[in-house]
C-alpha cells in the first residue's frame with residue numbers, strides 16, 4: 146500500500162491535481178476490469194484492479210466521477226481510493 150503525501154501541505158491547486166490524477170488511475174482500473182469481464186475471465190476478484198478506500202477500508206471501489214466517493218458510507222477522496 147502506498148503512502149499518501151501529507152495533503153495538508155498541498156496548495157489547493159496541487160490537491161485538485163492530485164484528485165484528478167487519482168481519477169485517471171481509477172478510470173484506467175475500471176477499463177481494465179471491464180476488459181477482463183468482456184473476455185469472461187473469471188476468477189479475478191473485483192479487488193484485483195480494485196480501488197479500495199484507504200481511509201475506511203470497506204469501500205471496494207470509488208463510486209462516481211467527482212472528487213469524493215458517492216458511497217454514503219465512504220465519501221472519501223479519489224486519491225484515497227487510488228491505492
Ligand SMILES: [Zn+2]
Nearest residue numbers: 198201219221
Ligand atoms: Zn472510504
Ligand SMILES: [Zn+2]
Nearest residue numbers: 198204214219
Ligand atoms: Zn469509497
